[in-house]
Amino acid sequence: MDLLDAILLGIIQGLTEFLPVSSSGHLELGKALLGDDSLPQESLLFTVVLHFATALSTLVVYRKDVADILRGLFRFKNNEEFRFSLKIVLSMIPAVLVGLFFEAELEQFFSGDIAFVGGMLLLTGVLLFLADKARNTTRNVGYGHSIIIGISQAIAMLPGISRSGATIATSVLLGIDKSKAARFSFLMVVPLILGKIARDILGGELVLEEALYGPMAAGFIAAFVAGLLACTWMIRLVRNSRLTVFAVYCLVVGLLAIAAGVWWL
Secondary structure (H helix, E strand, O other): OOHHHHHHHHHHHHHHOOOOOOHHHHHHHHHHHOOOOOOHHHHHHHHHHHHHHHHHHHHHHOHHHHHHHHHHHHHOOOOHHHHHHHHHHHHHHHHHHHHHHOHHHHHOOOOOOHHHHHHHHHHHHHHHHHHHOOOOOOEOOOHHHHHHHHHHHHHOOOOOOOHHHHHHHHHHHOOEOHHHHHHHHHHHOHHHHHHHHHHHHHOOOOOOOHHHHHHHHHHHHHHHHHHHHHHHHHHHHHHHOOHHHHHHHHHHHHHHHHHHHHHHO
């Protein structure tokens, strides 16, 4: 992977992280189109680094919300911020369990199998289509909702299933207001990404060859900048647009990916 490829993939990550179209799926498709032949663990590492970059861009855009959540969490008072923080913690449990006990199995899905990615994009498209038919409400995220949304986030660790799409669609199908669902979706992933990076650093798993330093850094910067630019207006797009638009996009790209995967086989 050269610098230009890393920058292109970083831009893809930054732009697609905030739309319900699966950033990890698009990264796998992008790597396949660019002819990336990384080992599975290196491919997954690059994906984690790019997600870390967009997590930081989310922190910047949502800095006021994050500050309120942290203040509420450490005050240990039964206020709105503390309750929201607790819901974020509950939503993390399913993905944490998958990461702890099935990480090796998960890595195998990041090996360039674009037909599989295409199939998961089809699933994302169907989920978004169903969510678009749900009735709009003003309901907030509840504690039980947090666990269910967290399960959808854990499933969305597979490339091709949109994390934001799965969590927002699940929230909407549960009767939660789309705007509140989008806010919860974008914030709930931040501690997971930061925790994953911290765990890998402390465990010595973020060791890579010196030749990959440049591409990793270039991809990180590209994803962070693209994420900053995209987050400010794409979040509004997700909140106000009909999910059917993204459903159709996922279905079309999914079918193309499956066709390409079968053809290359």
